[in-house]
Amino acid sequence: MYKNLRWKILIIVAVATLAVWAFMPPSERVKLGLDLKGGIHLVLKVETQEALMAETETAREQVREAARTAGITVATARTTGPTEFEIGGVPAASEAQFRQLAEQQVGGSFDRESIGDGAYRFRMRVNIAANRRDEAVRQAHITIEKRVNELGVSEPIVAPYGTTGDRIVVQLPGVYDVNHAKSIIRKTARLEIKLVEGGPAADEPSLLAKYNGQAPDDMEVVPGVSPTPGDLARSFYLVKRTAVIVGTDLRTARESVDEFNQPAVAFTLNRDGVTKFSKATGENVGRLLAIILDDVVVSAPSIRERIPSAEARITGVSRPEAADLSLVLRSGALPASLTWLEQREVGPSLGRDSVAAGITAALGGLGFVVLFMLGYYRLAGINAFVSIGLNLVILLGFMAYIGAVMTLPGVAGFILTIGMGVDSNVLIFERIREELGTNKGARQAIGAGFDRVFRTIVDTHVASLIAAAFLFQFGTGPIRGFATTLFFGLVSNVFTAVFVSRTLFEFILSRKPAGAVRLSI
Amino acid sequence: MRILSNPNFNFIRWRWHAVVLSLAVIATGAATIYQRGGLPLGVDFSGGTLILLKFEQPTGEEAVRQALAPVASEAVVQQSGTEGNEIMVRLPVEAGVEQGAKLEEAAIRVMDAITAANVGTIVDSSKDIVGPVIGEDLKRKGILATVTALGGILVYIGLRFRFSFAAGAIVATFHDILVTLAMLTWFGYDISLNVVAAILTIAGYSVNDTIVVFDRVRENQRHVRREPLEQVVNRSVNQTLARTIITAGTTFLAVFALYLYGGEVLRGMAFTLLVGIVTGTYSTVFIAAAIAIILSPRPPGQVTQAQARAARA
Numbered sequence: 001m002y003k004n005l006r007w008k009i010l011i012i013v014a015v016a017t018l019a020v021w022a023f024m025p026p027s028e029r030v031k032l033g034l035d036l037k038g039g040i041h042l043v044l045k046v047e048t049q050e051a052l053m054a055e056t057e058t059a060r061e062q063v064r065e066a067a068r069t070a071g072i073t074v075a076t077a078r079t080t081g082p083t084e085f086e087i088g089g090v091p092a093a094s095e096a097q098f099r100q101l102a103e104q105q106v107g108g109s110f111d112r113e114s115i116g117d118g119a120y121r122f123r124m125r126v127n128i129a130a131n132r133r134d135e136a137v138r139q140a141h142i143t144i145e146k147r148v149n150e151l152g153v154s155e156p157i158v159a160p161y162g163t164t165g166d167r168i169v170v171q172l173p174g175v176y177d178v179n180h181a182k183s184i185i186r187k188t189a190r191l192e193i194k195l196v197e198g199g200p201a202a203d204e205p206s207l208l209a210k211y212n213g214q215a216p217d218d219m220e221v222v223p224g225v226s227p228t229p230g231d232l233a234r235s236f237y238l239v240k241r242t243a244v245i246v247g248t249d250l251r252t253a254r255e256s257v258d259e260f261n262q263p264a265v266a267f268t269l270n271r272d273g274v275t276k277f278s279k280a281t282g283e284n285v286g287r288l289l290a291i292i293l294d295d296v297v298v299s300a301p302s303i304r305e306r307i308p309s310a311e312a313r314i315t316g317v318s319r320p321e322a323a324d325l326s327l328v329l330r331s332g333a334l335p336a337s338l339t340w341l342e343q344r345e346v347g348p349s350l351g352r353d354s355v356a357a358g359i360t361a362a363l364g365g366l367g368f369v370v371l372f373m374l375g376y377y378r379l380a381g382i383n384a385f386v387s388i389g390l391n392l393v394i395l396l397g398f399m400a401y402i403g404a405v406m407t408l409p410g411v412a413g414f415i416l417t418i419g420m421g422v423d424s425n426v427l428i429f430e431r432i433r434e435e436l437g438t439n440k441g442a443r444q445a446i447g448a449g450f451d452r453v454f455r456t457i458v459d460t461h462v463a464s465l466i467a468a469a470f471l472f473q474f475g476t477g478p479i480r481g482f483a484t485t486l487f488f489g490l491v492s493n494v495f496t497a498v499f500v501s502r503t504l505f506e507f508i509l510s511r512k513p514a515g516a517v518r519l520s521i
Numbered sequence: 522m523r524i525l526s527n528p529n530f531n532f533i534r535w536r537w538h539a540v541v542l543s544l545a546v547i548a549t550g551a552a553t554i555y556q557r558g559g560l561p562l563g564v565d566f567s568g569g570t571l572i573l574l575k576f577e578q579p580t581g582e583e584a585v586r587q588a589l590a591p592v593a594s595e596a597v598v599q600q601s602g603t604e605g606n607e608i609m610v611r612l613p614v615e616a617g618v619e620q621g622a623k624l625e626e627a628a629i630r631v632m633d634a635i636t637a638a639n640v641g642t643i644v645d646s647s648k649d650i651v652g653p654v655i656g657e658d659l660k661r662k663g664i665l666a667t668v669t670a671l672g673g674i675l676v677y678i679g680l681r682f683r684f685s686f687a688a689g690a691i692v693a694t695f696h697d698i699l700v701t702l703a704m705l706t707w708f709g710y711d712i713s714l715n716v717v718a719a720i721l722t723i724a725g726y727s728v729n730d731t732i733v734v735f736d737r738v739r740e741n742q743r744h745v746r747r748e749p750l751e752q753v754v755n756r757s758v759n760q761t762l763a764r765t766i767i768t769a770g771t772t773f774l775a776v777f778a779l780y781l782y783g784g785e786v787l788r789g790m791a792f793t794l795l796v797g798i799v800t801g802t803y804s805t806v807f808i809a810a811a812i813a814i815i816l817s818p819r820p821p822g823q824v825t826q827a828q829a830r831a832a833r834a
């Protein structure tokens with residue numbers, strides 16, 4: 001009668017085997033979310049305005065420098081916004097030449113507009129600005145990724161977050177020292193080497209005395225450490241705005257020691273860097289060179305001779321600082337600073353407690369449901385147990401196969417899947433009972449029961465699937481785990497409650513005489 | 522074994538009573554929510570800090586509250602955990618966060634104060650610190666997800682059933698969500714991300730439950746076309762009653778296990794599901810069917826050929 005029975009059973013066994021194979025061994029294959037494993041979840045914002053500002057200032061200096069080289073003295077050059085700068089007081093005689101020079105220098109990315117009296121406003125093109133923003137976020141993303149990887153965290157996540165385009169989510173499972181993690185991620189690590197024009201001085205006024213208290217346009221004041229080792233007093237340096245060496249000229253950085261065997265960070269320069277460095281040192285023998293990290297002078301050695309080699313050192317750091325600093329220098333500088341928007345930490349034992357609680361709840365729920373089904377539907381209860389149990393096995397296998405993350409709400413998803421399984425089974429069993437009540441034979445009753453209920457099961461599952469799908473859209477982290485579990489639980493429930501359960505009934509019937517009317521249900 | 526053999530309760534007779542009862546619950550809930558100045562949003566949506574501390578020994582919440590009084594008077598302290606050794610501290614969002622102030626400043630202050638007051642040895646802790654920007658973002662997304670999910674279900678029901686039935690299912694679903702929100706407010710549960718997920722699940726469950734009855738109505742109408750709608754609906758509710766009770770009962774108990782053993786983090790979610798299961802079952806029997814009948818064309822009892830055909834579609 002049921003000639004396909006053998007094939008159906010084979011399919012079921014194959015699916016079950018595949019599912020079990022997919023999540024074996026569970027400790028390796030089932031990925032736990034942060035809420036179960038413990039760890040840190042951070043959402044941060046890249047301050048893209050800063051990157052634009054830096055770009056604008058560089059452009060401004062380029063234009064001014066080009067004008068100066070051509071013998072045009074401009075009266076003012078100031079940045080008026082993140083994407084805007086103005087140059088004023090261009091002598092009337094050289095305006096045409098100035099315009100040509102400006103076009104050459106920044107024409108590709110800035111629109112120029114004359115605002116009268118030899119003054120010009122430069123505004124970064126909108127598409128260029130958008131581009132720079134994206135670039136800054138992308139660079140921050142890559143930099144953070146490198147740093148996180150160097151921290152040696154297993155399975156960290158660094159990913160874009162939300163729709164604003166400037167947010168990044170960082171997840172570090174198994175990391176509990178949030179302050180250390182944040183300081184590593186956030187360290188701007190902008191390394192610059194600049195020529196010292198004046199100082200060190202104890203305060204700003206004495207440094208600027210010979211410039212009438214105002215730093216010249218092409219120079220800036222940077223605070224820093226005293227050149228005498230061991231002197232803790234703060235001092236100030238007047239340095240050239242344009243850096244000799246910037247972070248991108250760096251090849252690598254590592255922990256090292258200085259000549260007094262104190263911890264230090266040694267860094268080497270790439271070919272470009274070496275060329276620039278050797279030229280600058282050759283031209284400025286006897287002057288001081290400031291090594292500036294994140295706008296603070298960390299050391300200011302004097303140039304004794306032209307330095308053709310490619311290694312330099314940052315001294316005066318502690319050993320852990322040296323390790324962190326070399327890490328962040330290696331991973332490159334962040335293009336802009338970061339702001340923390342969200343921070344979640346789950347302690348290790350609280351994660352473990354949650355796993356235990358979740359498993360207890362799921363097993364308790366399952367145990368109760370199975371007892372009830374066996375008591376109420378007798379042998380058909382075994383049927384329900386097999387289909388619900390298989391549903392959970394398939395779900396777990398599928399989660400492991402696609403690498404979905406198991407979260408605490410995901411555990412709730414498992415429990416609801418048990419609920420859905422019960423619902424479908426009860427729906428079918430009650431219908432079979434009803435059909436048996438109309439004096440149908442067991443075979444017809446089962447056939448009619450499954451056929452009539454199938455449509456209802458499809459309707460109910462589609463409605464719930466719609467809810468789960470939208471939930472997934474909305475979700476971050478834990479909620480996604482819930483939505484994923486619910487979604488695939490529903491899909492596999494259609495298979496187990498309808499196909500598997502029916503096959504089981506058919507299997508039982510196939511061992512009974514053809515006209516059987518009794519059924520343990 | 523059978524819970525009910527051939528039940529024949531006249532549910533439909535009680536439809537107006539049910540509608541009035543539900544409206545009363547929802548109105549009272551709305552009044553409470555209004556009086557408290559809005560829904561009790563958790564830190565996920567309002568922004569702020571939620572700290573869960575696990576102590577070595579059971580620790581009273583009063584001791585923690587006293588320790589925090591000088592540094593964080595606005596902190597809400599609550600004891601939790603099965604052994605009474607867990608304390609939850611909730612703080613509102615810090616002013617100036619995102620303008621350079623430290624996001625975790627409040628959390629640090631709380632941890633320092635508790636350590637200094639020596640209330641007990643902290644074994645482990647979890648912290649959720651949500652800045653106002655992310656809170657707003659999650660709120661927007663949460664509302665969007667709820668509205669779109671309900672919209673999606675509505676469209677599906679609209680396609681599968683005729684108007685009065687689709688309306689009944691949707692009204693029942695909204696009813697369940699509103700009653701759940703009222704219960705959450707009364708029982709002092711904050712609306713967190715997990716609770717929103719649970720509410721959406723309730724929406725799915727409620728519709729699910731309703732569809733089972735409506736599918737039966739549709740099937741019965743195909744067999745007996747001349748029967749008054751009230752009778753068909755009532756018979757369908759009775760025919761599926763055993764299933765409704767068993768499913769609701771078992772699911773309720775499974776979720777109850779989650780409520781008891783699932784730990785602090787899932788308690789709000791489990792509570793939401795428990796309420797949703799009860800109200801979902803009630804609304805299927807009383808609200809969805811009642812609305813479907815109320816909205817069906819008058820005079821009642823005369824199902825025309827056209828309607829029967831429409832019902833089949």
